[in-house]
Amino acid sequence: MSAADITFILICTGLVFIMTPGLAFFYGGLLRKKNIINMMAMCFVSIALVSIIWFFISYSLAFAPDIGGGFIGGFDFIGLFGVGRDSYGVYSSDMPHLLYMVFQLMFAIITVAIIASPFSERVNFSAFIIFISIWLIFVYSPIAHWVWGDGGWLGMLGALDFAGGTVVHINVGFAALAIAMVIGPRKGYQKEVMEPSNIPYVLLGMGLLWLGWFGFNGGSALGANDIAVLALFNTHIGACAGGIVWMVIEYNNTKKYSTLGIASGALAGLVAVTPAAGFVEPIWALIIGGVSGAICLFVLTLRTRSKIDETLDAISIHGTGGIWGAIATGLFASVGSSGLLLGNLVQLLIQIIGVLATIGYSFGVTYAIAWIMNQTIGFRVPIEIEYAGLDMSQHGEKA
Amino acid sequence: MSAADITFILICTGLVFIMTPGLAFFYGGLLRKKNIINMMAMCFVSIALVSIIWFFISYSLAFAPDIGGGFIGGFDFIGLFGVGRDSYGVYSSDMPHLLYMVFQLMFAIITVAIIASPFSERVNFSAFIIFISIWLIFVYSPIAHWVWGDGGWLGMLGALDFAGGTVVHINVGFAALAIAMVIGPRKGYQKEVMEPSNIPYVLLGMGLLWLGWFGFNGGSALGANDIAVLALFNTHIGACAGGIVWMVIEYNNTKKYSTLGIASGALAGLVAVTPAAGFVEPIWALIIGGVSGAICLFVLTLRTRSKIDETLDAISIHGTGGIWGAIATGLFASVGSSGLLLGNLVQLLIQIIGVLATIGYSFGVTYAIAWIMNQTIGFRVPIEIEYAGLDMSQHGEKA
Amino acid sequence: MSAADITFILICTGLVFIMTPGLAFFYGGLLRKKNIINMMAMCFVSIALVSIIWFFISYSLAFAPDIGGGFIGGFDFIGLFGVGRDSYGVYSSDMPHLLYMVFQLMFAIITVAIIASPFSERVNFSAFIIFISIWLIFVYSPIAHWVWGDGGWLGMLGALDFAGGTVVHINVGFAALAIAMVIGPRKGYQKEVMEPSNIPYVLLGMGLLWLGWFGFNGGSALGANDIAVLALFNTHIGACAGGIVWMVIEYNNTKKYSTLGIASGALAGLVAVTPAAGFVEPIWALIIGGVSGAICLFVLTLRTRSKIDETLDAISIHGTGGIWGAIATGLFASVGSSGLLLGNLVQLLIQIIGVLATIGYSFGVTYAIAWIMNQTIGFRVPIEIEYAGLDMSQHGEKA
Amino acid sequence: MKKIECFIRPEKLELVKEGLFEKGIKGMSIYEVRGHGNQRGILLSSRAGQYCVEWIDKLKMELVVSNKVDINDIINTIISKAQTGKPGDGKIFILPVEESIRIRTKERGEDIL
Amino acid sequence: MKKIECFIRPEKLELVKEGLFEKGIKGMSIYEVRGHGNQRGILLSSRAGQYCVEWIDKLKMELVVSNKVDINDIINTIISKAQTGKPGDGKIFILPVEESIRIRTKERGEDIL
Amino acid sequence: MKKIECFIRPEKLELVKEGLFEKGIKGMSIYEVRGHGNQRGILLSSRAGQYCVEWIDKLKMELVVSNKVDINDIINTIISKAQTGKPGDGKIFILPVEESIRIRTKERGEDIL
Numbered sequence A, B, C: 001m002s003a004a005d006i007t008f009i010l011i012c013t014g015l016v017f018i019m020t021p022g023l024a025f026f027y028g029g030l031l032r033k034k035n036i037i038n039m040m041a042m043c044f045v046s047i048a049l050v051s052i053i054w055f056f057i058s059y060s061l062a063f064a065p066d067i068g069g070g071f072i073g074g075f076d077f078i079g080l081f082g083v084g085r086d087s088y089g090v091y092s093s094d095m096p097h098l099l100y101m102v103f104q105l106m107f108a109i110i111t112v113a114i115i116a117s118p119f120s121e122r123v124n125f126s127a128f129i130i131f132i133s134i135w136l137i138f139v140y141s142p143i144a145h146w147v148w149g150d151g152g153w154l155g156m157l158g159a160l161d162f163a164g165g166t167v168v169h170i171n172v173g174f175a176a177l178a179i180a181m182v183i184g185p186r187k188g189y190q191k192e193v194m195e196p197s198n199i200p201y202v203l204l205g206m207g208l209l210w211l212g213w214f215g216f217n218g219g220s221a222l223g224a225n226d227i228a229v230l231a232l233f234n235t236h237i238g239a240c241a242g243g244i245v246w247m248v249i250e251y252n253n254t255k256k257y258s259t260l261g262i263a264s265g266a267l268a269g270l271v272a273v274t275p276a277a278g279f280v281e282p283i284w285a286l287i288i289g290g291v292s293g294a295i296c297l298f299v300l301t302l303r304t305r306s307k308i309d310e311t312l313d314a315i316s317i318h319g320t321g322g323i324w325g326a327i328a329t330g331l332f333a334s335v336g337s338s339g340l341l342l343g344n345l346v347q348l349l350i351q352i353i354g355v356l357a358t359i360g361y362s363f364g365v366t367y368a369i370a371w372i373m374n375q376t377i378g379f380r381v382p383i384e385i386e387y388a389g390l391d392m393s394q395h396g397e398k399a
Numbered sequence D, E, F: 001m002k003k004i005e006c007f008i009r010p011e012k013l014e015l016v017k018e019g020l021f022e023k024g025i026k027g028m029s030i031y032e033v034r035g036h037g038n039q040r041g042i043l044l045s046s047r048a049g050q051y052c053v054e055w056i057d058k059l060k061m062e063l064v065v066s067n068k069v070d071i072n073d074i075i076n077t078i079i080s081k082a083q084t085g086k087p088g089d090g091k092i093f094i095l096p097v098e099e100s101i102r103i104r105t106k107e108r109g110e111d112i113l
C-alpha cells in the first residue's frame, strides 16, 4: 500500500463528493424559484440513499467477481462483506479495498443525482426516491460492472473509459431521455417563460463541479502519478475550450455573452474529456472539449425545439458529450493505449460497441422501469401543485 | 517524517477550515433574514480570534505537557514557543509539530463557532467576542487537554474519542445549553413565526460541513493509512443513515420530505460517528448514524417545546449525538480497541465517565462564565434592536 | 519523482483553482445587483481564456529558458511543446513538468481575474476579453519570468517572493490602478450610493479564497515538507491578524463590527503574507498580516476619497499589501534566507528593487495598453446601459 | 378612469394576463405581496415538525382602465381565470382615478391607457 | 368602503396585525417598500467607513374596510401599535374605494370584507 | 390631497428623487414591480438561444401630496427626469386621498405631508 496514493484517492473522494452539492446548485439555479428546494432535495437525498443501497447491494453487483458472462457481479460483497482495510489486488493493491469502494460510490452518487434532470419541476418526491433506488440497482450497477467490474465484458473487450464516459455520462444522458419521454413535459412547456431563477447558484455549482472533476478524472488514475497529472490537466483544458466555444457560438447568434453558455460549455467539455482524460495528449483534450462545446450546444438547441422536456439537458450535455468523448478516445488515444490516429481502428470499433451497448441498455431498461412506474404509482404531481411549485407541497419549504 | 502524511494532514487542515465558513451558511440560513450577517460574522470572527488566542496561549494550555494532574497543560508552548518545523514525537513523529498544532487549531475554531447557536438573534457582538475568548481558554483548552493532551486524565484513563466526540460535540452542546439558559429566549419565541430564511444556504453549508468532516475524522488518524480510510467511510455512511432516518420519521409525521430534516439528520449522523470513526466497522457506523438521527430528532422536538431557546440546537444535535456516539464507541469498538460487544465492559464505563466529566465541566463552567458576564456586561441587545435585527445595529450591513 | 509531492501539488492546483470562483462571489457581492453576473462572467471567462492562451503562448514566455537578458522566456514551450509527463529539473524534479505548468496556470488565472476590479460596472465585455488577453501576454508573462522563470533577472538577483507577492499582487494592484485611471469612474461615483448587494456572497468568496490560499502559499513550497507547513500556518495566522486589526480600527471609527471589514482585513493579511510565507517564523507572519490590515485600510480610505474609482480596491489591498509583504520579507526573512533582522541589508534593497521594477513595468505597460484600447475600441458602455446595469445588456441575464 | 386592484394566487398570473390580453388590456403592473384573509395559513417544515405561516404569498395586479372599457367584463375575465373556488382566491377592488399621464409623451387622459 | 394604506416599521408588523385581529379585521396585504420622509438615512458600513442609505425599508399595509367599521378606531389601533415616537414611524392614508368583489364567490360589496 | 403613483424605469429613480427634493417634496415610497404595457419584452439568454420576458422590472413611486402643492409642477418634474422617449417610460396616475395621519404624532391633514 502506498500512503501517497491513499492520500490522493482519499482527497479525490472528497472532491467527487462535493460535486453533488455542486450539482444541487447548478441544477437548482436553472429552475424556477418555486422548485429550487425540490431539486436540491433530489440531489441530497441521492447522496444518502445511493450510499446505503451501495453498501448493501450495489457495490457487490457492480464490483464483485462476475457471475453472468460479463454482465453482472455476484453477491460476494453484499453488505460490504470482505471489503475492508486490506487492499484488493483486482482493483488496486496500493490502497484499502474500502477506499476503492468509497471512491466508486461517489461516482454512483453523482450519476444518480444528474438523473434528477428530467424529473425537474413536476414529479412526486416519493416516486423519485423509488425510481432511483431501482435504477441504481438495475441500470447503474450492471453498466459499471461491464466497464470496470472484475470480468465485465466491455472492460475485457478493451473498451477505454478513463473516468466514466460511458458508465456515467452516456448512461445518465439516455436514461434521462427515456424518463423525459415517459413522464412528459411540464405544464406550459414551450408556452410559458421558464426562466432560470438564480444564475449565481449555477456558477457556484459550476465552480464546485469543475473542482470536483479534478478528483473525478485525476483520481481515476488510482494513484498519484503522471497519468493523474495528465488527466487533471486534460480535464481543465477541455473544460476551458468547451466554455469558450459555446460562448463564441452563442455570441454570434445573440450578441450576448451568456454566462450560462460559458458554464454549459465548460460542462460539455468536462463530460467529453472524461473517458479520454488519461489516454490523450493535452492538445487533443483541448480539441475534444472545444468540439464538445459545439456539438452539445447544437443538440441542446434541437432538444429545446422538440417536444421532449428533458429539462436540464442531461441528454444534450452528458449524453452527447459522453458519446463524442468515447469516440474521440478511440480516435486520439496515445498514452498507454492507441486509437485510430495511431492506426488502431479496432479501438475505435470497440469504443462504438461500448457506446451502442450502453445507449441500448440504459435507454431500454430505464424506459421500461419508468413506464411501469408511471402506469402504477405515477410520477406527476397534480396540475395545481405543479403550478404552485413543488417546494411547498413536497417539502414544506421555501427558497 | 512522511511526505504523504504531511500532505494528508495539510489538506485535512484545509478541509476542517472550510467547515467554519460552511457553518456560517448552515446557521445563517436557519435564521431570519435580519440576523443572517450577524451569524456569519460570529463564525468568521471565531476563525480569526480563536487562531490568535490559540497562538499565544490556548495551544499551550491544551497540548503542553501536563502540569495539573491531568487537568491542564503547562506554559511550555506559550506563543508557540518550541512549536516548529520539527516533529514532536509525543503527538506524531510523522509531521512537523506546527502541522499538528494547526490541525488542532481548526478543531478549536469550529467548536467555538458552533457555540454561536444560543447567541443567535439577540446578543451584542462585543459580548460574544469577549465570551468566546474566555470560553476557549477556560473550557475548550482544558477539555482538549484531558482527552488529547500529553498527560490528560481522560486520555490516560483510556477513553476512546477518535475525532472529538467529547471535546468538540458534547462540550459545545452543553455549553450552548448553559448559555441559552442564562441569556433567555428571543423576544417572541414560541409566539411569533421564526422562519428559516434561506434553505439553499443551509444546504450549501451542509455540503461544506460534510466535505470538511472527511478531513475532521479522516485526518484524526494522523496519517494516510487504512484507519483514515475507515474513518472517512464511516463518517460518510453515518451521515447518510442519519439523514435518511430523520427524513423518514419526519415524513411519517408531516407527509413532507423536509430538506432541513435530511440536512439535520446527516449532521446528527456525522456528530455521532465522530468519536467512533476509526474504531468501528462500517456497519456499526451506519447504525450509529441512523440511531443518532432518531435520537437527535427526538431531543430536538422536546427542546423546541421547552422554554429553552437554544436556537440552532447545538444541544440537541451536537450534545445528544455526541453522547450517543461516545457511548456507542464503548459498545461497538473493535478496530484497535474493544468495546462491550467484544466483552469489554470497562471501556463502556470509561466512556461514560468521559461523557459525565465533560458534561459536568462544560455545563458548569460555561454557566458560571455566562452568568457572571450577564450580570456585568450583559449579553442582550435592547428589545427594539432585537426586533429590528442585529445586522443593521451590530454590523451596519444588510443581507 | 515523489508521489507525495505530486499528490500535494495536484490538490494545491485544485485549491488555487477554486479561488477564482471564490473571487467571483467576493467581487460580485460587493457590486450592485444589476452588475453581479457581469463580474462573475469576468471571473469565469478569465479561467477559460487564460488557460488557452497559457497553453499556446504564455507559459512559454514566462517559463521557457530566458531569451532576453532575464526579461522574457523564449518559445521552447509554445503549445506546451516538450511540457509533458516527465519532470523538468529546472523547476522541480519531483513532479511532472505538466504539473508545475498547471499549478502556475492557476496563479495566472486568479491574477487576471483580480484585474476585473477596475472594470466593474462600466465596461463592455468584449473589450474586457481583448484586454486581458493582451495583458496576460505583455504584462503577466514577463513579470512571472523575472521572478520565477529560468534565467529571470529578479530571481537571479536573489529577490525573495515565496508565492507571488510581486508577480501576482503588486502587479495586479498597479495594473488595476492604471486601468481605473484610463477608463474613469462610474457615472454617479461619489454622488450616488453604490451599496454592496450581497454580503453573504462576499463571505462565501472569502471562505473559498482563504481555503485556496492554503494551496497558493502552501503549494509554493513545491513539496509536502516542513516549509509547506510553515507557509500554510503563516498564511492562516496572517489572515487572522489582518481581519482582527481591520475590524478593530473600523469599530473605533463607526462602532460597528463590519463583516466586510473582517473579510477585507483577512484578505489584506493573506496578500501581505504571500511573499513571506515560507521565509519567516509565524510570529512575523502574524505581525505582517496585522500591519497589512492597518495599512491597507488606510490606503483604501484614501482611495475612496480620491477621484479614482478603482472599484474593488485591487490597488489598496493587493497593491499595498503586496508592497508591504515584499518589504517585510526583506526585513524578517530567516528561514532558508535572511533579512534585515539578521543583518542582511542587501536583501531588503533587492526587495525594494523588485517592488519598484514591478510597479514601474506593470503600471506603465498596463497604462499604455489601456490607453490605446480606450482610444481605439473604447471600454465604456453607453451611459444608459451603465445605469441600467451590465447584466442585461452584456449577458442577457439577471441575478 | 378606474383602477382595478386584484389580489390573486401567484400561479394564476399567466392565465389572468392572457385573459386580459384577449380583452385588449395590456397595461398592467404586478406586485409581490403577502396577504391575510380567510385562507388558513400554510404549514411549513422546520427542523422539528411544522409551523404555520399566516402570511401567504400573493400577487397584486393593478390596472388602470379607461371609462370606455366595460369594467364588469374585465372583472368577470379576471374572476374566470383566477378562481379555484377555495379560500385564498383573493379580491378585486375598484378605485377612482382622477388623471393619468404618459411619461414618454406627456399625453393625458383616458386614451393613453 | 375605504382603503387604509399605512407605512410602518417592519418590526412592528406582528403587533399591528394582532391589534387589527382584536378589532375583527383580518383581510389585509403587505408590501415591502422603501421610503423617504423625515427620518434621517441609515448609516451602513462599507469596506472603508460608512455610507448613508436614504431609502429605508418599510412595510406598507393595505386594508380595505367596510363603511360599517369605525375607521377611527382602526386608525387608533394601528397608531397605538406602530408608534415609537421617533421619526420614521410612518403615515396612514385613507382612500375611497368604489367596489369590491371576492374572486372565489363573485360576491360584491361591503360584506365580503 | 392627492396620491401620485408613477411607474418609472429603475435607473431613473435617483434623478426623479433629486427633482422632487428640489421642489420640496420629501415624503415618498418605492415599490419594486413588474409591468406590462407598450414596451416590448426583453430578450434574455437561456442555455440555448434567447427567450422573451414580457414582464419588465419597473419601480413604482408613490407620493401623497397636499393640495397646497402645484400638482402639475410635480408631474412635470417627474416627467422631465424620467423621460427617455422610448416605450417603457411609464405612466403617472392621480388618485384622491381623503385623509392622512402621521403615526408618530397622531396629527392629521395636509400639513403632515
Ligand SMILES: Nc1ncnc2c1ncn2[C@@H]1O[C@H](COP(=O)(O)OP(=O)(O)O)[C@@H](O)[C@H]1O
Pocket: D007, D033, D034, D035, D036, D037, D038, D039, D056, D058, D086, D087, D088, D089, D090, D091, E026, E027, E028, E029, E030, E062, E063, E064, E065, E102, E103, E104, E113
Ligand atoms: N380587506 C382586504 N384588504 C386588503 N387585502 C385583502 C383584503 N381581503 C383579502 N385581501 C387579500 O386577498 C388575499 C386572499 O384573501 P382571502 O380572504 O384569503 O381569500 P378569499 O377572498 O377567497 O376568502 C389575502 O391574502 C390578501 O392578500
Ligand SMILES: Nc1ncnc2c1ncn2[C@@H]1O[C@H](COP(=O)(O)OP(=O)(O)O)[C@@H](O)[C@H]1O
Pocket: E007, E033, E034, E035, E036, E037, E038, E039, E056, E058, E086, E087, E088, E089, E090, E091, F026, F027, F028, F029, F030, F062, F063, F064, F065, F102, F103, F104, F113
Ligand atoms: N407623502 C408621502 N407619500 C408616500 N409615502 C410617504 C409619505 N410620507 C411618508 N411616507 C412613508 O412613510 C415612511 C415614514 O415617514 P417619515 O416621514 O420618515 O416618518 P414620520 O411620519 O415619523 O415623520 C417613509 O419612509 C415613507 O415610506
Ligand SMILES: Nc1ncnc2c1ncn2[C@@H]1O[C@H](COP(=O)(O)OP(=O)(O)O)[C@@H](O)[C@H]1O
Pocket: D026, D027, D028, D029, D030, D062, D063, D064, D065, D102, D103, D104, D113, F007, F033, F034, F035, F036, F037, F038, F039, F056, F058, F086, F087, F088, F089, F090, F091
Ligand atoms: N394601465 C396601466 N395600469 C397599470 N400600470 C401600467 C399601465 N400602463 C402602464 N403601466 C406600467 O407602466 C410601465 C410602462 O408602460 P409602457 O406602456 O411600457 O410604456 P409607455 O407608457 O412609455 O408606453 C409598465 O411596465 C407598467 O408597469
